[in-house]
Amino acid sequence: MESATDRGSNQQSPMTCLIVDDSAFARFHLRRLIDSFENVLASEAANGNEAITEYRRLKPDFVLMDIIMPGLEGVETVRRICEADPSARVIMISSLSHKAKVEEAFAAGAKYFIPKPVTTDDLKKAIDEVLKNHRGGLPEAQQ
Amino acid sequence: MRLDFVRMFVDSTTELFQTVLGPTVGVKSISVRPSPVAGRDVLTIISLTGDSQGRVIFDMDLFTAMQLAGCLLGEPSPGMTPLVRSSIAELASMAIGQAISKINDSGSKLKMSPPIVITGANLVSYDQCFETLVAPISTAYGEVRMNITIQDLN
Numbered sequence: 001m002e003s004a005t006d007r008g009s010n011q012q013s014p015m016t017c018l019i020v021d022d023s024a025f026a027r028f029h030l031r032r033l034i035d036s037f038e039n040v041l042a043s044e045a046a047n048g049n050e051a052i053t054e055y056r057r058l059k060p061d062f063v064l065m066d067i068i069m070p071g072l073e074g075v076e077t078v079r080r081i082c083e084a085d086p087s088a089r090v091i092m093i094s095s096l097s098h099k100a101k102v103e104e105a106f107a108a109g110a111k112y113f114i115p116k117p118v119t120t121d122d123l124k125k126a127i128d129e130v131l132k133n134h135r136g137g138l139p140e141a142q143q
Numbered sequence: 144m145r146l147d148f149v150r151m152f153v154d155s156t157t158e159l160f161q162t163v164l165g166p167t168v169g170v171k172s173i174s175v176r177p178s179p180v181a182g183r184d185v186l187t188i189i190s191l192t193g194d195s196q197g198r199v200i201f202d203m204d205l206f207t208a209m210q211l212a213g214c215l216l217g218e219p220s221p222g223m224t225p226l227v228r229s230s231i232a233e234l235a236s237m238a239i240g241q242a243i244s245k246i247n248d249s250g251s252k253l254k255m256s257p258p259i260v261i262t263g264a265n266l267v268s269y270d271q272c273f274e275t276l277v278a279p280i281s282t283a284y285g286e287v288r289m290n291i292t293i294q295d296l297n
Contacts, residue, residue, distance in 0.1 A: 023232065023233045024226050025232070026233055032217075115241075
């Protein structure tokens, strides 16, 4: 299977992302923001276990991960994904943004943290940051 | 009753509503009741655990819920769909999550459960009768009432 790094060498191939949130609305909102960027394909997972399975299957360029989820919550999911793939680029997105929780997320392997509610600018800045050494950042937003 | 936490929940909710729903948000008179007064069509319940325990119940009528969801989704919704329920839950989760973050940064430990949305006519909470602070918040889409119960464990 073509890896994210392989795809990074071909600027015509779409960038891929995995949206992980138990909230259907949060997934809808993030997908709407992602769809405003050119050449990014989004997949979704509704819980931690599904996220791990989908990550293994898709090897996305980056992951958008919620924290508060029933069952396997976000920080532990990130830890498991990053243990299996230390190059994983995970952006945490949560309304829980206190210092201890943010530190816990980074210790688990997250590369960036966005407090909810998320705006297009927040998301673009985060994606550019985590991808700057990978594919040179995000394509410009559609006009 | 942890009135300091209650204030943070009300303030965070008001701030979030102003950010997400627009500037026409205000808190009407806040009152203390012997138990929650939630009795409208749509309830969103978030449980709180940690150094303190309690819950926050947001209650609103169906019309308000549909209007709020329409604002969040960017289009009117045909009914109480799963996406509408989810948008109402997410609004409550963001509001309480922001307050929980401030509370934890101030040194207390508090966690929240994922929100549960219950719909039906004239819903009433028959939970244990804990003292509850009721804060009606007016928005451009209708009134959302917060029922907050939170007490220290010791």
